[in-house]
Every structure is written in C-alpha cells, then in structure tokens.
Amino acid sequence: MKRSKGRYWLTGALACALGWPVLGSAADDITVGVFVSSTGALAPLGVDMERGYRIAVKEHPNIKGTPIRLVVEDDQGNAATGLMKAQKLVIQDRAKVLVGGTSSAVVLGLAAQAARLNVPIVSTNSQAVQTTGAQCSRFIFRTNPNDAMVANGTRILLQKRPELAQKKWFVVYHDFVWGRSNKEQFEKIPGVKVVGEAGRSMGTADWSSTISEIQNSGADAIYLALAVGDDMPAFLRQARSYGLKQFMLPPLGMPDSMLEALGTDTPPLVTGGLFASWTTQDKDPKMASFVKAYTAAYHTVPGPQAIQAYAGMQLVLTAMEAAPSLSPDDLIASIEKSSVDTVIGKLAIRKADHQGTVGTYMAESAPLKDAPGGAKVGWHVIQQLPWDMVKVPLNETGCKGL
Template sequence: MKYGNPLKGVLGAFAAVVAATAIMLPSTAIAEDIVIGIFVPTTGALAPLGTDMLNGYELAAKGATVNGNAIRLVVEDSAAKADVGLRKAQKLVLEDKAKILVGGASSAVVLGINAQGARLNVPILSTNSQAVQTTGEQCSKYLFRTNPNDAMMAKANGILMEERPEYLQKKWFVVFHDFVWGQSNKAEFAKIPGINIVGEAGRPLGTADWSSAISQIQSSGADAIYMALAVGDDMPSFIGQVRSFGIDAFMLPPLGMPDSMLQAVGENAAGMTAGGLFASWMSEDKNPAMKKFVEDYVAAYGIVPGPQAIQAYAGMQLTIEALKQAASLDTDAIISALETTSVDSVIGKLQIRKEDHQGMVGTYMAEATMLPDAPHGAKIGWKVIKDIPWDAIKIDLADTGCKGL
C-alpha cells in the first residue's frame, strides 16, 4: 500500500486557506502623517506675534486628518530673519518632508523663501505677510497669502478717515521699522487721499530706546502718530515711551497688536483706532464660530486670541480643507486645490483669488476699549466698529504689480 506525504496535504490546505483569506481581506495602505511645516519667529523681537500665530495653527490642526492620515505640524523658529527662515524652510522640506509651508510674521522671511520657491517645490502660505510685493511684484505659483495686505489696509484706513474726518485734519508723523514691511506700509499710508504727513522716522527692528524719534515727533508739531511698526516688543515699548514724555497725540496702528500686548499696554492703548484690523475676538457676540474658537483658545492658552492668532487659525482651516480637496499630495495638485477651495472659516468665507493668490478677505474698523467686566480675563480689547468687506478694499489685478503666475 502506498501512502502519500501527509505533510504535503496539510501544507496545501493551509495555502488554500491563506489564499482565500488574502482574497477576502481588503488591501490597505500604511497610514502616514501629513507634515505641514510651520515657520514663525519664536525668539527675537517678533516672538510674541509668532507665538500667537503658532497657537492658532496648533488649535486648528488639533485632531485633523486628511483621508485617514493625521496632520502633523513641524515647527521651526525663523527668528524673523530672512536667511534663517530660508534655512529652516529647506530643512522642513528636505528633512521633514513637509507638503506645504505655513507661517510668516516677517514679509522679508516670506519673500526670501518665495525666491527659492521653485527649488523647494512646495506651496508656501502666509497668514501674516503684509508687504504688497508678496502677491504683487513677487507673486508666484507657489506663494499664497490669506491676510489683508498693506494696500488693502491703507484703503481701510481711508474709509476710517472718511467716517471720522477729524483724523484727516490732523498733522501726521509716521514712525516705521526700516525694513521691507515697514517701508511698504508707510508708503501705502502716504497714498491716502488728503493725508497730511509732517515728518517720519525709521528705526531698525529691535529698537529699545525711542527717545530720538520722539524728539523728532515733538519738533514736527504733529498731533497724530501713525505706527508702521511690526507687531512685536517694539510697539508697546514705543507707546509707553511716547506717553511717558507727556505726548497725548492720537496714535493709529496699522492692524492693532496681539491681545497679549494690548493687555500689557493697558490704558496707554485705550482710544487707539485701527481701520485695518485683521480680526477681533470681541466679534464673538455676533459670530458663533468665533465664540467657539475664543472659548477653545482661552481654555488652551489662558488668554484671548489676538488678530494674528485668529488669522492663523483661519489660514490653517483653509490649508487643511485644500489638502482634503486635492487630487493628490503632489505639489501641483495642492496648488490647484488652494486656488479653488473655499472654507467657512472663523472670520467668514475664506477663498484665494486665483490670479495673484491673494486671500479675498476684509478688515475691521475697531477701537481699543477698556473692559470693566474683564471677559475671559481681558481688561482691554478691540471693539469692532464696522466690518469692511473685501469688495471695499480689494486691489484690482492691474494695480497689484503681479505680472502673472
């Protein structure tokens, strides 16, 4: 009698089971985190601004996924220096494999990274670069901006002065940070029809002693000061020193300041008005999405969100939605999605103008107001006087300086 190999039969049956199982089980790809590279200043004069932005990004990305893949933020400190920012951007793309770069705070950093956009070959989205060049003369297929720019803010300040004509009658002194953004901002302010500028003083970022500039203000006979100062440690220092010299001139900041600083300046900031405010947490009484965001922000960070934190949150909302809508995670697909995606963000509908990659957003007319009841612990806040929509402040494509993407 011949007997077959019993082991052969067992192995054959086992193989058949494995094959059947393989057919029944769906094929699944290994999930990988989608990296978003964040470049903000966490040290240096603009660190308070960078911290606000980072808080907004982190809160918006918390728990977010794209097609089952987790979003992971990798953060690098740009120190608000163009050379440092570029090195960190290269690291985020080459080593951390970031699919998109998000951040800013300094227009010089954003423009420096954009100059190498083709080599980096990833989209770059800024929620705080204000220099007109960003979506103007230096526009590119890689660079996107979701916040209002200097020209839009100047239009908003023009609207402010139409509504409060007494401001237009004042003699203005412009104090500015002498670098890309400060020069851009003061140039746009000077374009406001009928504005009377009697003097100006430029100082480098990181200036601690403003006494020489204050002497120039006193000598000019100005009764109003426009502060084209980057929103960092310098601005509250300047305001405090101006008041300590006994100067009670009206002061107009281009967009306000982070609420962490506003609280520190306190009564010295009361009465300041802004036509180009990015956003205000005090709109929570009319905006349920803002109310929820403010509650979450205060719970996470113990302070109300400033304008830059709000813009950062909205920009990250758009970024994540675009990644979801993209046909793939290839650069061209993400760029295409950013150009066509709109999102109901914390500041309302947010969408990019495809032709120059400028965010189609408005600004807010607001006044720094003392808050006796201290909601969320805030003793002072930007009380919104009027919403200024995109259509009122947009710059026509022919006037942007962008020659095409």
C-alpha cells in the same frame, strides 16, 4: 520624469550638504511644516500664530484618514534662517505644504526660492504688498490682508472721521521691508498730509529722539508703522511719559496680549486695518467656539494673528482634503479653488495673484468687563470692512501673472 529625478537629486544633495538625513515623516502621517518667529522681536506674533495653527489641526487632525503631523520651526524673523528652516522642513521632514510667515522679509526670501522648494507656501501674516504683487509666484499664497488693503481700510476710517483726515501726520516706522511698505501705502492715501517721518531699526528701546522730532514737527497725529513686537509698547509708554497728546493710529492695531501688558498705559487707539478681533464672538458662533477652545488651551484671548492663522490653516487643510493627491501641482490647484467659512468670514484665494479674499476691521481699543481669560482691554469692532471694500484691483497689484 527628468525634472522629477533632478529635483530629488537636488534635495538629496542639499540634505547631505546641510548634514541632514533624508528620513522624511513616518509613512502613516502627513507633515505640514510651520515657519514662525518663536524668538526675537516678532515672537509675540509667532507664538499667537502657532497657537492658531495647532487649534485648527486639532479640529481637523486627519487628511483622508491619515494623521497630520505639525512640525514647527523658528525662523527668528531672519530671511536666511527662514530659508534654511524651510529647506529642512521640505527635505528632512518631507512637508507637503509650508504655512507661516510672521515676517514679510522671510516670506519674500522663500518666494525667491519657491520653485526649488517645490511645495505650496501659505502665509497668514506677511503684509508687504509684493508678496502677492511684484514677487507673486504660483507657489506663494497669502490669506491675510496686505498693506495696500490695510491702507484702504485706513482711507475708509479717515472718510468716516473727517477730523482725522485734516490732521498733520508724523509717521514712525520700522526701517525694513514691512515698515517701508506700510508707510508708502499710507502716504498714498489722497489728502493725507505728512509733516515728518522717522525710520528706526527693530529692537529700538529708546524712542526719545523720535519723540523730540515729533514734538518739533507740528504734527497732531502719529501713524505707527511699527511691527507689533516689543518696540510698539516701548514707544507708547515713552510717548505717555513725555506727555504726547497726539492722536495715534497703529494700522494693524496690536496683539491683545500687548494691550493687556500696557494696561492703563494704553492711549485710546483706533485702526482701520485690524486683522480680526475675538470680541466679535458675541455675534459669531464660529468665533465664540474658537475663543472657547483658545482660552481653554492657553488661558488668554487670541490676538489678530492667532485668528488669521486659524482661518488660514483651515483653508489649507480643506484644500489638502479636496486635492486628488498631495503632489505640488494638485495642492496648488486645490488651494486656488477651495473656500471655507471661517471666523473671519468666507475665505478663498484670488487665482490670478493668490491673495486671500479677506477684509479688515475698523476698531478701537476699549476696557472690558467679564471677558474670557481675564482680559481687561480689547479691540471693539466698529465696522467690518469686507473684501469688496478693501481689495486692490488686480492691475494695481504689481503681479504680472502666475
């Protein structure tokens, strides 16, 4: 009881300090707080994620007969802003759970304050290993693959295509939490030969100096650890204009909306770490149903982040429905033991570190005909790599226990 009183005193004090009235949601609804990047370089991902969440809630609009209220906040891809928005969602809106995480930096910032926020936080896009690794927390869950799992997908790709394993790689990466994490995991793959690297800030528009470094390095392959915002298309366009012929591997692929924007400027791309592809609808009725709902609502096909968001929110809503109460402890326990059959297969949580038991997809960009939403280019799945093929053993995650 003392702990509970202390918590409510703290939240009330924070609300007053921030100028927020402690109103909470209406008594006849349940608030789920969403934090995504609606503006800034990562906005294309955040928009896709929000759309996926909304469709999941539209399909599951009530918890035990009580309507769900979805409150969305723009974290701008900034850790400090993300924390402020999370506090607002918990204190003012009385969110029972937070879902989102376009940026790993934002999720890691929330992880540091998770005990004070005192609600489950579920990320469907944070890829930095430490999210469920060195900075694991009983409050933090991840339902998407992490960078080490993506690297395992890339390793399998290189094994299946030995001509790629023999190449000399130049690594282009965004010099922030996710880019450094992804680059490090790629460089750990046995046999990979890296002959150069260039780290650049988010928002880089002119890649000419990086392209010059690539040309002088002797590399015949480029690994693109770029957050799939505006920078990735800018790099690819300039690479084409400079005549770069090197094989290019974006570890996560890129959103389908960006493939569409590039159009004929899109070079042949292959990835082992794609989060998901709507093109699996031909063999998966669940995916076909989701694609139909998504294209009807937004007049375009869903990207990988939208698909992961939809599946992650389904798990959250299933866990909320099954929980004996909406207290933090009951919700955490329910998320830990819930599972749901989704468009990306069966999704559950590994209790020891709260990593989602998902896989990746080996895929290549390909032209399309008669596709939903008028899509002209998409990710053709070569092989689905399930959890058992890409998972990281618990003793290698860096998580010391929850």
